[in-house]
Amino acid sequence: xxxxxxxxxxxxxxxxxxxxxxxxxxxxxxxxxxxxxxxxxxxxxxxxxxxxxxxxxxxxxxxxxxxxxxxxxxxxxxxxxxxxxxxxxxxxxxxxxxxxxxxxxxxxxxx
Amino acid sequence: xxxxxxxxxxxxxxxxxxxxxxxxxxxxxxxxxxxxxxxxxxxxxxxxxxxxxxxxxxxxxxxxxxxxxxxxxxxxxxxxxxxxxxxxxxxxxxxxxxxxxxxxxxxxxxxxxxxxxxxxxxxxxxxxxxxxxxxxxxxxxxxxxxxxxxxxxxxxxxxxx
Numbered sequence: 001x002x003x004x005x006x007x008x009x010x011x012x013x014x015x016x017x018x019x020x021x022x023x024x025x026x027x028x029x030x031x032x033x034x035x036x037x038x039x040x041x042x043x044x045x046x047x048x049x050x051x052x053x054x055x056x057x058x059x060x061x062x063x064x065x066x067x068x069x070x071x072x073x074x075x076x077x078x079x080x081x082x083x084x085x086x087x088x089x090x091x092x093x094x095x096x097x098x099x100x101x102x103x104x105x106x107x108x109x110x111x
Numbered sequence: 112x113x114x115x116x117x118x119x120x121x122x123x124x125x126x127x128x129x130x131x132x133x134x135x136x137x138x139x140x141x142x143x144x145x146x147x148x149x150x151x152x153x154x155x156x157x158x159x160x161x162x163x164x165x166x167x168x169x170x171x172x173x174x175x176x177x178x179x180x181x182x183x184x185x186x187x188x189x190x191x192x193x194x195x196x197x198x199x200x201x202x203x204x205x206x207x208x209x210x211x212x213x214x215x216x217x218x219x220x221x222x223x224x225x226x227x228x229x230x231x232x233x234x235x236x237x238x239x240x241x242x243x244x245x246x247x248x249x250x251x252x253x254x255x256x257x258x259x260x261x262x263x264x265x266x267x268x269x270x271x272x
Contacts, residue, residue, distance in 0.1 A: 021240055
């Protein structure tokens with residue numbers, strides 16, 4: 001059960017230094033970033049899929065969601081997704097489904 | 112050696128001393144004097160003057176890291192920045208210990224090119240993701256990791272003569 005307080009916390013806007021920055025490989029920054037879960041959901045559909053693959057298999061998405069956004073439940077869902085080893089559009093579609101569904105749940109709880 | 116406003120004119124002997132020092136900064140005044148057929152006291156005076164006037168910026172040591180079992184990562188990082196912020200970003204990069212050289216370049220667009228060093232690839236990525244990307248004005252970054260170094264050096268003095 002997500003409380004009003006925790007939903008609001010997870011949905012907060014982060015300072016620039018805590019945003020998620022999308023890379024396609026070591027040191028290659030795409031120019032896309034997300035400073036909130038809302039922004040992150042949008043970017044899943046926009047960024048190069050190589051970037052999603054790079055970050056999923058390094059554990060960066062899970063780490064940012066759990067450590068910075070403080071959303072362990074969503075991080076655990078992404079860890080399960082990682083175990084099924086999706087690539088390309090399959091990864092993008094499944095990741096979007098998981099994150100957007102979770103985001104809508106949080107939004108309802110935050111009102 | 113004459114001083115003209117803030118630039119300094121060097122004579123033939125000064126250039127010869129700089130060439131010798133650039134190939135080996137550890138040469139003694141006596142050795143240089145013998146090679147250039149002048150007294151070692153003359154060499155001493157000339158070097159002292161070039162030091163004081165900032166012609167010689169520093170004496171440095173090039174360490175062969177492979178000989179001491181270290182294999183650090185070197186990368187060439189190209190930063191595409193907002194043109195209004197390029198200068199500020201370049202100055203901030205220049206203050207970071209991970210950058211060994213920072214330049215701006217104008218080809219089709221204004222770029223910052225930096226030579227970056229790190230302990231390993233993970234540390235390199237961490238540096239770029241946590242310290243460079245969040246800088247105001249950074250738009251995107253291309254990084255090439257150096258796989259083999261064929262040459263490293265300073266600007267050859269003889270090109271200026």
